[in-house]
Amino acid sequence: MTTHPSHILVVEDRADWQDIICRAIVEKGHVAHPATSYQEAVTGLTAHKFDLAVVDPVLDAGNRFNRDGLSVIQKIGELQPGLPIMVITGSLTHDLKASLQHLYPGAPVLFKESWNAGEFSHLVDQLMGLNETAEVVGAEPAETAAESGSGLSPQPNWSVGRPRVLLVENREDWQQIVTAVLDEAGCFWRVARNAQEALREMEQESFHLIILDLKLQQNVLPLRSTEGWLLLDHLVETQPKTKIVVISGKASPGDVADLLTHYPIITFIEKQSFNPAVLQEALAQAVQAPGLRIETFGQFRLWRDGQVIDVWERPQAETVLKLLLIRRARGGRAVAADELITRLWPDSDEESGRKKLLPLISNARRTLEPDIEPRDSHFILRSSNGYFFDLGEGVTWDLLSFREHLRQGRRLAREERWAEAAAELEKGRALYRGDFLAEDRYTDWVIDMRREISTDFCDLLTLLADVYAAQGRYAQAIDAGETALRKDPLLESVYRRLMRFHYCRGEKGQALRVYRDCLKLFEELFGESPTLATRELYQAIAGDQPVECLQKE
Template identity: 40%
Template sequence: MNWRALLVEDRIDWQSILSRTLMSMGGEVDVASNFRQALALLEHTRYDLAVVDPVLDNANKYNRDGVRVINEIQQRYPTTPLIVVSGSVSHISLPGSDDLLRKFPIIEKQTWNKETFVKLAQDALHGVPLPARHIDRAESVITSSQEMPVAPVDGERKGVPRILIVEDRPDWQVILSRTIEEEGWFWRTVRDAGEALHILREEKIAFNIVLLDLRLGDANIPLQHAQGWQLLDYLTSADLATQVIIVSGEASRGDVATLFMKYSISGFVDKDSFHKYELIGLIRKLTASAKLRIQTLGDFRLWRNGEIVDDFGESAVETLLKILMTRRGAPVSVDELADLMKSESVAAADLRPLINQMRMILEPNLAQPGDSSFIVREGSAYRFNFSTNVRVDFIELEEIQSEGKLYEQEHAYANAIKTYEKALRIYQGEYLPKDRFQQWSVQLRSHIQTKFAKTLNRLADLYARDGRLEEAIATAELCLKQDAYHEATYRRLMRYHACLGNKNTALMVYMTLEKLFREFFQEEPSAQTRELRDSIAAGEPVPCVEINRKSS
């Protein structure tokens, strides 16, 4: 089916959006920007479809040229289907136009949906009666304040993405600002490159994202010489942490290819096929916090998005991070931090730049350090936020230990063994070994070590329960390397060796324990341990699994 459409629209970007959409449906399109051009085209052609913006001068909302075009089409070709595309309902509240416009379906640019438009156009071309939209007086009176959401006040909405919209079209300003406002993000709107440069250079607001229209102004110059494109040159060459998303209705495929090859833009949104959830998803992806993986057991290492971070600039920055992590998410005051970092010769007044340096190391794309997802300020205190995209080995170890206990309680012993074996793989050594003698690390190191020793004993008992006595012995011996004075572990070793028929080895384990306790504590092993020794020495059978495991 060959068909031709008349598009009457004064804006270049919407001419592009609508004409490309119509041509993608297989039609040919004639474009008119004003009443005279439309009238000249109507003199020679009867169109299969007309698409008309009733206001053909965006600066003058009372301009009636588009309505005059609609009236002319109706008089000349009353059977030609017609779709109205408007910047807003208020733009078509023109004297004498209500009755005429009630006859036709209206597509509002603020809520543009390509699929809806295509469906209407296809119905029209196939002779399906188009639904007329009734616009009563209450609906048509929409003030500009209702169309444009109120921008958030400076200082509001901390910790959320901050977006600068650089767009000269009022309708697209509304579309984009509404989209962002619905997400509760911080935003500002400017109309040209000068305003954008001022707010980026002079104001104290640091933006994560700039949504940039490439045209911005004169529609008669080539796109790559347009104001928006020139602003892009600055944004991508200046030392800014701001990421740029191009939002354009005019860029060709070649333009898009040039953008991605020549400029470090973070995304491209085509107004022609605009869908707000795609833009929201892109912004969320770009502003998501980095993913951290931190090793504290056996050594200290940090990976950001899978890459090792081996340069903290100053040793004090690394120490600061370790202290905050050691406090397990509890706020630490500035004064206490300074006291704990005396060995680094750090005063309270020096902490803020160190904290900001640490924030930028963890999340290099922050627009400003205060946006950090990991290092959070609460009054005059700071804390490490473990609830974001971070994996820390000693936290994972505790979670696995708890999971293993649950499996034991459910008598799912095979699952408990697999879970405790994961703990063995995670525990690479003591907590922050290079900071062994630092006051702030002692308590957590002791807690982790004691808990891991108990996990080893539980695993050893599970091995012994299954008759895997060699593995039980190896696990118990590993436990003694964590805590050489843990009496219950010696009893386990005595049982395991006795169950294997190694009576002498079992008694040697007791002798080692007895000597250790006499030398260091001037004590004898407990009555429970001495009774086990006597049973083994007498050749009596003993249980292979420790019965009382409360102190394990």
């Protein structure tokens, strides 16, 4: 399928800068969607799904108090949350810096006075995931750009792909202690000093973990009546999937027992005996993906942490997962949204298809990981090129294991380590419980993949037969060869192998019978005899001549 260009929203009121930015985008093969006002931007966001937004926070050069661009950024968070944003401006005043920090923390800022098309192009690639390992050159996060104005800066404090933590703590000394641990762990973090700030932060961002101080106030109220404990009660009631670590220096043993017994918290940390390792362990637990086991040989089946996933709320969510897996099986990565829409709803237009796709992706994510928010999925991720299935450490997939056993078996056979090769190949053989995605027998996007994997299985069996023959284990070699012929009766080289193995086992009659079976099949299907090599082997066996028991084909 043809790769579709990325769509980029450009919100800039000045015609000259609109032209400069759009031209740079088009030259990279992307589609630029210009908007000169807040209303035009909102109209575009409602009508199209974008891969990136480039926004000038001031959309009226004649009015220095104009902040319509900030309203656009806020609207992006409502209409297309997660959309990467690049800020481009002539200057960054203190109020702009503070607002950007609140609306889109870590947003990269490019200054018009130091415009460099190469740097802009480089940053576009990184924001859309096209150059994931590159450093951001010439762009500054909003929290530092106001002081320096231009030049080089560290990579922005992106939340994507990093553990996201909200620390709710009113004491500055403990803010510094905890955030130092979070920095060391490579986290994206935010600090709230009270419950209201915490709720506002949670409206702007979803967090893997909330570290909550129970007190949050300088008063003498009972601990259970303090702001922190009330916030804990609120989170447990309204956001039960939230993972929480409670930290306090005022909790009694009874309070701690109550917290650990009646509240779904990960752990309690006593400030007087604070140990960074305990917090690091809690963080690892909060972001840990469940173990996922995938079977695609025979019927499609999934297990999450050992429990079978046998109910899909929407059958098409299962189809999405299969499409993403097949792309990975072919060595690719992402499947474009347009391709998914075409496969799932071939008669839908792009706009209606995208409206149906996003809820379906969320449904698939919830099925795999019901205990987290869909956007925090460890498995179904979004890149600038589409959606992809992440094959992390917690994923085991029978197809990948099968291929690994075949690869190792080939390596060991080349090294003539026959017993080890046989063990690896037998493990791969055991995984092949049936054809790839057998229930989708007539689905067009599965057929070619199934044929390729079937060929790999026959190759494994043929190699296994040779490995056994090299050890003189002809009975096992014959079994592997016959299994290969049941899978593909036209493998002429396997007929020759079976003739050799039977003959070397002292079964001349059986060797000649294999030839006659081959001859009959080829004459019936093709109207011709087997190849010269097969006929000559037959003549040698019939004439009781010496025959190589193992000969490379």
